[in-house]
Amino acid sequence: MKHLLTRITLAVGLAAPLLQAQADDQVERGEYLTRAADCMACHTAPGGAPFAGGLAIESPFGIIYGTNITQSKEHGIGLYTDDEFFAALTEGKRRDGANLYPAMPYTSYHLMPREDSDAIHAYLKTVAPIERDAPETSLSFPFNVRLGLTAWNLMYADDLQLKPAEDKSEAWQRGQYMVEVMGHCGECHTPRSATGAMEVDKHLSGGLLNGYLSPSLLADDLANRGWNHQDLSTFLKHGMSSQGTMFNEMYPVFHNSTQFLDDKDLAAMATYLLGDTPPAAKVVETRTLDDLNDSAKRGHQQYLNVCAGCHAPEGEGKPHIAVAMRGNTTVRLDDPRNLLRVIEDGIDEQQFSGFERMQPMPGFADKLDQTQLTDLLNYLRQRWGGQTGELAVSDVQKLQADKSDTHSKAD
């Protein structure tokens, strides 16, 4: 009898609603985690209501639309229980049992503990319902067959596992969770196979997304591009550091996610990425003009013609206008893809915290021909990027032709 009573008490205890204070805490924590997991990025269309879906995510298999995750019972997740929400987050299972497309990073979230999922759900329950359906995703065959994803999931869904952490600091362990699970950084910064699965053996070694490289986040590669612990956490917090600003796909990540993370978590992320004993950040000296090869020398004049007005003649940049080229992480990438793309496409005006601004950068795709672009790339890379090799015009042509995106995040 006593046994039974205990059981009943326990059951009642478990089902009892959280005290108000606990519930408030849970919602607050959930809001923080929602930002850390950057749900907003895919579930909010540009200029649209928060979490109402509609963002078009390009993938090699077609366009996938972020879904409405507001409390709308008809269009959103208003009917989801905590269990169902957890299954969606960690297994990619919709309430009706259908598979979600793995643009939803359950391949990373599957390592999320139940309490964090519940907190995120608790927070999302406080978001006003938006009674609007996000556009229907329609992919080409065979990717339009959601059932087929069952097999895909069996093969890949839980490929990503946390690394053993016994001998690691507490910060490293927290950082691993924030980077790998919450931030799901690997989803973009890891190459993908033809089936769209992350190649876990090359985890964080860099991927391709919408024509741009998502650079390697491996400690040695980061250090080679001049990153140290302080700069990396500053970059996440403020969207900028002496290595440059967050642009392209990272720009919304800053706005929706990393700027809201507390200093301890940001430092933990930097600790995880660079390791408890970080490699020394490589310093690159500016090379003299005489030291450059012919193409780069010609590129110097291109630079003075169309870049120096904002980035300054000696590459030191101008505050609130344009970043420095000296020490710039994109200039220092071995792969010239991003440098070329950014010169061709330009960057829209950027806003950062504390009224910080960067002015729009025009694109030069129709201003500079392939030889001029090649010369300019050689100049930037050799002068400030620590590169000694020379790109040929054919390298630029190849990159221009390769708009392929086969390793896109949205598959």
Next chain:
Amino acid sequence: MAKHPLQMTINGKPVDAVDIPDDLPMIDYLHEYNNLTGSRLGCGQGICHACVVIVDNPDGTSEEVRTCITGAHYFAGKKIRTIEGHAKRDEQGVVTELNPIQLRFVDEFAFQCSYCAPGFVNAATVLVEKLQRQPVAKSQLEQVIEDSLGHHICRCTGYVRYYSATRNVLSDLGLVKEG
């Protein structure tokens, strides 16, 4: 800074090639080497567009280029027009007749201090030339004007008068078709 000879055509006249510093911004080249001081240095950061000149491309199109953030040597061998090149002048170089855009801007009080005016005149000129190649339907007119002048900043008068004067000049020139 090293210097190199620079040659270009400004307002229809070839300019003698003299040695110009490799990093000289175009606006300084116009002001200091050619005594063409009508192009205005506003922000100096590529935003206000007070400093634009017109580049005449070999294919017959024309475009605006900001001279504050573009080096003089970018214009090597190019044909450009500045604000000084629009009006008719006598042999002494005295202005005898404004062009239709300038006239409309004056008549309609489009500007006040005029700091931005050279940029607006050049932008409207590029627009006129674009529509001369392909006239615009009336229903599109306001959007086309917005798209063509929208990046120019004026701190005095607002934009309504510039835009309506431009709309009127485009009609005067027969560049707006029904539809």
